[in-house]
Structures are given as C-alpha cells and as structure tokens.
Amino acid sequence: MKLLPINIVALLFLLFSCKNEQKTQDSNFDSGQLSFETEEVTKTQGQPVIKNKNETTTRGYQYFENYDPIVKMVSGRVQLPNGWRRVKNDKQYQYVGPNDMKIGRIQMSNLFSYTEDYGMLQTFQMSGTPNQYPMSINQIVETYFMPYANENNLQFIKSFPLPKVAEKSKTFLELNFKSQPTQIETESAGLEWKDNKGRKYLTILRKTVYKTYNQWSWGFLNQHIEAPASKFDNAKKIFIDMTLSEQHNTDWLYRKNQIAARKANQQYQEHVARMNAIKLNSSNSGFSSSSVASTYSDILDINHSGYLKRSDMTSHGQTRTVNMISERNIISNHNTGEHYNVQAGSKNYWVNNNGKYFGTDNPNYDPRIDRRINQTEWSQFNIEN
Incomplete structure (x- = not known):
C-alpha cells in the first residue's frame, strides 16, 4: 500500500532533513566513526548534552543507516529486529521483514504557509501562494488519505495519538538552524487501516508547524507498515519502536546547520x-x-x-x-x-x-x-x- 502519493518539496527544516534521510545507500557504513544522539539526553546548566553511542548492534536488533548525499555523510540510523533487511531499488518499500511485513518509504506533503500580516498576504497573492491555515490531524486524514483509501478499498479503523513520537520530532527539529526566532509545534498520530485481502496497516503521521513573527509554515510526513492481520499487533509494535529508536549523527547535524x-x-x-x-x-x-x-x-x-x-x-x-x-x-x-x-x-x-x-x-x-x-x-x- 502506498498511502498519500503527493509531491515532495525541499522544504524548511522538517522536509529538508527527512527528504535527505530518505535517500539511502544500500551499502553498509562504519558507524564506529560516527557519533549519534540517543534518547538519553541530559542537561548541564540548561544546555542539552548528547551522549555518543557507537555500537552497531544490540542483542536481537540491528541498525540501518541513512546517507545524506548533499552533506555526503551518514545522517542517522534506525533499529529493527534481526531478520529485517533494506529493500534495494524499490520506490514504495524501504524495509521487509519476516511474516510478510513491509515498511514503506517516508512520504512528505508540500510546505504550506499561513499569515495574517497584510504585507505578506499581498506577497502571497502576487506569487499565487495559497494562504492555508494549519489543518488538524482529522482534517489531514479526510483531505489527503481518505480519497486514496476509498479508491483502493481500504477501510479506516481508528486513530490514536503518539505523543512520544511528536516529542521526539520536536527535540530534533529544535536542534536545526533557524535564521529567525521560530516556535515549533509538533503532533503525531497512528492511523490503522485494513483491506479486503486480509492485511492491516499502520500509518504514523507527523505534523509540524513553524511559527515566526508574521508567518506560519506547516507540513506533514507519513510512513506505514503493513502485515497479515494475524501478525499486525507485532508489526505495530515493531514500527512504533523503530520510529522511536531513530538516532541522528551529531556530526551530520552540525555540518548541515x-x-x-x-x-x-x-x-x-x-x-x-x-x-x-x-x-x-x-x-x-x-x-x-x-x-x-x-x-x-x-x-x-x-x-x-x-x-x-x-x-x-x-x-x-x-x-x-x-x-x-x-x-x-x-x-x-x-x-x-x-x-x-x-x-x-x-x-x-x-x-x-x-x-x-x-x-x-x-x-x-x-x-x-x-x-x-x-x-x-x-x-x-x-x-x-
């Protein structure tokens, strides 16, 4: 299943970083030369201190590294159980695992803009830029996901919040360079689906809003896992754990900034x-x-x-x-x-x-x-x- 086949733009910080991480190389990288941020972050005098973690495997799990061709170095990595592998030359799927489980590639929306400033509104009108107020998660689902689901016989089951995913996204985005004071808001949800062939799907949807003094910019990205219905509960846990396991190479982040x-x-x-x-x-x-x-x-x-x-x-x-x-x-x-x-x-x-x-x-x-x-x-x- 390929949910939300929409255009990708290189966009501000969220879209820039995620687009680069989607461009992976299938060869292995020596992570012993890299330093990664982990979820274990302490603070010294109010400043975050990111600890290094250079191991390439954890018991029962393996790391998959992403390569940024613009910065020309490994950007980060995610963790999956042993038995999973990266898919080569496939535009739809990124990883496949046991029991016919598949994880799709990250897809991103356009970057939308909203302003109440008169001067900016005039600029929007002159350039043909829509003035689009940030949609709620439900509005995004109805506008961008349901038309595809209806055309492909997918039934929406339920949605549920993923606050830890949203918090992790915000922590990373706060570390990105900003040319002006910017307030970042993030929200994330899990969307469950099923088809008429005995398969179920979980989409992780992440929305970000960037607020400056006279303009808001916002967008969202999504990724999904699919599996036979009998294996879905396990697949769901694997996918959420993978998303929360994401680590970013601090050397890459420094160079990108x-x-x-x-x-x-x-x-x-x-x-x-x-x-x-x-x-x-x-x-x-x-x-x-x-x-x-x-x-x-x-x-x-x-x-x-x-x-x-x-x-x-x-x-x-x-x-x-x-x-x-x-x-x-x-x-x-x-x-x-x-x-x-x-x-x-x-x-x-x-x-x-x-x-x-x-x-x-x-x-x-x-x-x-x-x-x-x-x-x-x-x-x-x-x-x-």
Missing part, C-alpha cells in the same frame, strides 16, 4: 549589498542603464539591463495593470523579500550584489558560470506579474 547558516548569511549579505548599491545608484547620476548595457554589449543572451534604484523598489501591492501599461515587470527574491520594478521583455532576470540587473530569454544562461561577469555574486529573481 553550518551549510544552512552559510546560505542564510550569504543571502543577507547580498541583500545588504544591493541596498547599499541602490542608495549609491540613486544619488549618482553617472550610473545609468546605458552604461550597464555597454558593459555587457558582447553578451548576446542579455535583452535588458540596468541599475536598481530606489524608484525601482515596489510595495507588495503593486498592480499588474500598471506594469502592463508601462511595460514593466516586478521581479522578486522571496529569500530576502525584495521587489523591484524593471523593464519588461525578458523571461529571466538576474541581479548582482552591486545592484546591477539584466534580463534574458535564455533559461540556460547563468552568469555565475560566465567568466566575463562572474566576479560578483548573482541571484536569480522571479517575475511576479
């Missing part, structure tokens, strides 16, 4: 540089669009170019009608919240940290790899209208 922090800092520095460049360009009449065009005149991919100025900056409420009449485009960077009104006529726009921009119709052209102009940092901006 470093990558996220560097990216956030780079985006901030680019934003500051552009703001400073705009101030300079607005007060220096010697900088003009024609001078930029002359600088890049030998690059055939460029259709329009210029310097961003204060007059180019737009409010979130800039209308499409005005832009159509004046043949202008609003371009934006959702990472920094910047919006600019620039000359229309191009399908793609790039802005550098000196406040220069250009437009091109070539989707394959990337100034970051063009030696003629890649001495500065370039960021691609989206067309909002």
Whole structure:
C-alpha cells in the first residue's frame, strides 16, 4: 500500500532533513566513526548534552543507516529486529521483514504557509501562494488519505495519538538552524487501516508547524507498515519502536546547520549589498542603464539591463495593470523579500550584489558560470506579474 502519493518539496527544516534521510545507500557504513544522539539526553546548566553511542548492534536488533548525499555523510540510523533487511531499488518499500511485513518509504506533503500580516498576504497573492491555515490531524486524514483509501478499498479503523513520537520530532527539529526566532509545534498520530485481502496497516503521521513573527509554515510526513492481520499487533509494535529508536549523527547535524547558516548569511549579505548599491545608484547620476548595457554589449543572451534604484523598489501591492501599461515587470527574491520594478521583455532576470540587473530569454544562461561577469555574486529573481 502506498498511502498519500503527493509531491515532495525541499522544504524548511522538517522536509529538508527527512527528504535527505530518505535517500539511502544500500551499502553498509562504519558507524564506529560516527557519533549519534540517543534518547538519553541530559542537561548541564540548561544546555542539552548528547551522549555518543557507537555500537552497531544490540542483542536481537540491528541498525540501518541513512546517507545524506548533499552533506555526503551518514545522517542517522534506525533499529529493527534481526531478520529485517533494506529493500534495494524499490520506490514504495524501504524495509521487509519476516511474516510478510513491509515498511514503506517516508512520504512528505508540500510546505504550506499561513499569515495574517497584510504585507505578506499581498506577497502571497502576487506569487499565487495559497494562504492555508494549519489543518488538524482529522482534517489531514479526510483531505489527503481518505480519497486514496476509498479508491483502493481500504477501510479506516481508528486513530490514536503518539505523543512520544511528536516529542521526539520536536527535540530534533529544535536542534536545526533557524535564521529567525521560530516556535515549533509538533503532533503525531497512528492511523490503522485494513483491506479486503486480509492485511492491516499502520500509518504514523507527523505534523509540524513553524511559527515566526508574521508567518506560519506547516507540513506533514507519513510512513506505514503493513502485515497479515494475524501478525499486525507485532508489526505495530515493531514500527512504533523503530520510529522511536531513530538516532541522528551529531556530526551530520552540525555540518548541515553550518551549510544552512552559510546560505542564510550569504543571502543577507547580498541583500545588504544591493541596498547599499541602490542608495549609491540613486544619488549618482553617472550610473545609468546605458552604461550597464555597454558593459555587457558582447553578451548576446542579455535583452535588458540596468541599475536598481530606489524608484525601482515596489510595495507588495503593486498592480499588474500598471506594469502592463508601462511595460514593466516586478521581479522578486522571496529569500530576502525584495521587489523591484524593471523593464519588461525578458523571461529571466538576474541581479548582482552591486545592484546591477539584466534580463534574458535564455533559461540556460547563468552568469555565475560566465567568466566575463562572474566576479560578483548573482541571484536569480522571479517575475511576479
């Protein structure tokens, strides 16, 4: 059974970490070189101290390790009884065990957003982003699970809370890098199902909400185990125990947070540089669009170019009608919240940290790899209208 066949996005911290852990390698890894967080966490002067645990097996159990190809190291591991094995090259199942038990792969929802801030609402409208208030567990089941269940002759039996799973998820997510103060709320439930072929299923559903000062981001993930009805009680225990046994490599977590922090800092520095460049360009009449065009005149991919100025900056409420009449485009960077009104006529726009921009119709052209102009940092901006 493959519940909830929905799109995967790389999303903020929950989706990022879980998506990477889903990409596993079937070869064995030497966990003797790794340090893992365990459920045994103590506190010293209010700070968590994670103890190392390097054994590869426990009596009657074995570890299965997950590999993160982005960070290029083992991200974590889970524990299953002896007799289970990892499935190779299977998009639906991750592990199979005795008595025809099977554990599916983690599936993740899109990352949804909700805000009551007027400025953010305008941004949502301009970019076509739905303003979706976080659903309850019951609403998620009705909206995303029941249509699939009805189409595949699955009968919903019951749901029950899994507070320890939710608490474990929150503990891990709190350790992830955050670029701004963020409140994290987690909730988890077990969903039981049965089909008309004598099999039963348990889905573990985990929902997370990230709250910042003006926006909520939320999403959910799910994974399931299936087994013959006569073996279901045992399968259910194995699956919940496996979920609670999950350990994360602390070296991986440290490196992942470093990558996220560097990216956030780079985006901030680019934003500051552009703001400073705009101030300079607005007060220096010697900088003009024609001078930029002359600088890049030998690059055939460029259709329009210029310097961003204060007059180019737009409010979130800039209308499409005005832009159509004046043949202008609003371009934006959702990472920094910047919006600019620039000359229309191009399908793609790039802005550098000196406040220069250009437009091109070539989707394959990337100034970051063009030696003629890649001495500065370039960021691609989206067309909002």
